[in-house]
Amino acid sequence: MNKEQPEIEVCFGPECGDKGGPELAKELRALGHTIVMGDCRSQCANAPLVLVENQGVVTATCAKVLAKIEQVQGCGA
Numbered sequence: 001m002n003k004e005q006p007e008i009e010v011c012f013g014p015e016c017g018d019k020g021g022p023e024l025a026k027e028l029r030a031l032g033h034t035i036v037m038g039d040c041r042s043q044c045a046n047a048p049l050v051l052v053e054n055q056g057v058v059t060a061t062c063a064k065v066l067a068k069i070e071q072v073q074g075c076g077a
């Protein structure tokens, strides 16, 4: 990956933990991303929550997070 890595935080709170947050973190790590384990941010109804450079991705999937990373990296390029 030649672009600078954005900060990716995956919520490891109780609801996101139940709704696939840890599995998603594992998938993203397998793709070479560094993951920060986050706390609940009161977005539990839309779990799992991921933050890419502090921009929320709700009901996150690997594809949605990768699209957000691309969007964040494209900014100002």
Ligand code: FES
Residues within 6 Å of the ligand: 011, 012, 013, 014, 015, 016, 017, 039, 040, 041, 042, 043, 044, 047, 048, 049
């Ligand atoms: S548990 Fe993830 S936002 Fe609340």
